[in-house]
Amino acid sequence: MKFSGLFALASLSQASAFSIQGPARQSTQLASNVNWDSEKTAYMSTMRTPNDAIANVGSSVGSGVYAMKAAETDGVTVQGDTLRTCSFDEAVERVQVFLKTEGRPLTANVELWQGPDNTPQKVQVYLEDGLERPFSAVIESPGGSNAIAIRNTGMQEFPLIAHIQTDTEDVSPAAIVTAAPRTIQGGAVYTTPFDPSVASVQVLLQTDGRPLNAKIELLQGPNNNKQVMEVYTEDGMSRPFYVVIETPGTGNVVRLVNTATIEYPITAVVEPYSIEEGSADGLQWSD
Numbered sequence: 001m002k003f004s005g006l007f008a009l010a011s012l013s014q015a016s017a018f019s020i021q022g023p024a025r026q027s028t029q030l031a032s033n034v035n036w037d038s039e040k041t042a043y044m045s046t047m048r049t050p051n052d053a054i055a056n057v058g059s060s061v062g063s064g065v066y067a068m069k070a071a072e073t074d075g076v077t078v079q080g081d082t083l084r085t086c087s088f089d090e091a092v093e094r095v096q097v098f099l100k101t102e103g104r105p106l107t108a109n110v111e112l113w114q115g116p117d118n119t120p121q122k123v124q125v126y127l128e129d130g131l132e133r134p135f136s137a138v139i140e141s142p143g144g145s146n147a148i149a150i151r152n153t154g155m156q157e158f159p160l161i162a163h164i165q166t167d168t169e170d171v172s173p174a175a176i177v178t179a180a181p182r183t184i185q186g187g188a189v190y191t192t193p194f195d196p197s198v199a200s201v202q203v204l205l206q207t208d209g210r211p212l213n214a215k216i217e218l219l220q221g222p223n224n225n226k227q228v229m230e231v232y233t234e235d236g237m238s239r240p241f242y243v244v245i246e247t248p249g250t251g252n253v254v255r256l257v258n259t260a261t262i263e264y265p266i267t268a269v270v271e272p273y274s275i276e277e278g279s280a281d282g283l284q285w286s287d
Contacts, residue, residue, distance in 0.1 A: 035087050075100075075163035078108075080156040083149060085113070086164050090144035094172070097137050097148060098163040101130030106160050111149040112139055112239070120234035123241070128226045130160060133218065135229075137243040138173050173242035177204050179271040184214075186262040189255065191219075192270045196250040202273040203243050203254065205266055207236025213260040214268075218245050219253040226252075230259075236266065244273050 075098070078084050088095060097110055106127040111119050125135050139148065150162050181204075184190055194201065205214055211234055218227035233239045245254065258266050 075161040077159050078150055078152045078162050079159045080152050080154045083151045084162065085147050085149045086162075087147040088141070088166055090146075092141055092146070092166045094138055094140045094167045095148060096163075096165050096167060097139055097150075098134060099125065099127075099130065099136075099150070099160050100134035100163075101127070101158065101160050103129055103131040104158050105154065106130035106135070106158070107152075107154045108135075108160060109149075109151045109153055110135075110137070110139070111151075112141060113147045113149055114141075114143060115145045121239050121241070122232050124228075124230040126225070126228040132248055133227050133246045135227075135243075136246075137241070138167070140172075140239040142238055173202075173204055174206070174240065177202060177269045177271060179269050181206070181267040181269050183265055184256060184258045184268055185265045186258050186260045189257050190268070192254045192256075194247070194252060194254075194272065196252075197276045198247055198252070198272045198274075199276055200273040201245045201247055201252075201254055202269075202271060203245065203256075204240060204269040205231065205233075205236065205242075205256075206240040206268075207233075207264070207266050209235055209237040210264050211260065212236035212241065212266055213258070213264065214241075214266055215257040215259055216243065216245075217255040217257070218247065219255055220249060220251050 076084060076086075099106060099108060099110070106125065108125045110123045110125060112121040114120055121139060123137065127133055127135060148164060152158070152160050154160070182190065192201075203216055205212060205216075212231065214231050216227075216229040216231065217225055220226050227245060229243065231241050233241055254270055256268050256270070258264070260266075
């Protein structure tokens with residue numbers, strides 16, 4: 001009986017010594033107004049803030065014009081078949097998203113998340129050459145609990161580099177464009193050829209508050225897609241879509257397709273963003 005009592009005490013002491021401890025809780029408080037995630041499947045979970053990974057892609061130049069050029073600093077690498085999320089403060093009205101590669105093709109999904117299971121805006125992106133023609137867009141983010149999700153849908157051999165910067169000048173893209181908007185009915189297709197002197201083009205898509213479904217294509221030659229974007233927006237008035245498309249070479253054409261039904265027209269503005277010095281603007285709409 002004495003030995004059995006000793007064994008019982010020993011077993012109790014060992015059980016207390018090796019008891020399982022609960023997981024340590026970590027804070028999810030945002031350290032700055034932009035925070036990249038630390039896990040590819042985590043959303044609004046434990047965040048880290050690598051300040052050296054946030055590139056100054058979109059700064060204001062002159063009277064609020066977005067400088068959507070590639071940043072010299074490195075961005076966050078998103079490997080193939082990987083998801084990265086980036087959250088920001090409620091005070092941020094819009095963010096600039098810049099995606100590029102080292103010259104390889106790029107396929108990705110860019111989504112605006114607002115709370116759980118709510119995606120008010122998303123863009124499917126294809127780039128034939130992510131270095132010569134990067135993706136450069138402005139995402140409106142009114143309200144709180146917003147995050148940008150970037151999923152590289154390409155293979156592991158095709159990583160991309162993502163840059164995100166908040167807009168601190170409070171200048172909406174609608175205030176930048178100067179051309180008159182063009183109404184595109186549901187199911188309609190409009191093309192816009194332009195002069196080789198045009199180095200880049202800016203595109204703004206809006207609605208009167210109804211959903212927006214559209215496809216933006218950059219063509220160079222017959223049926224030769226250099227860049228394709230399929231855009232969905234829950235509310236085309238509060239969340240319009242603005243993108244700057246690089247157009248090197250000649251024979252470039254922007255084609256817009258309203259992929260919604262006839263009850264959902266959109267208004268579009270397509271105009272040069274930058275023109276080579278000493279050249280004229282040869283942009284002209286065509287049906």
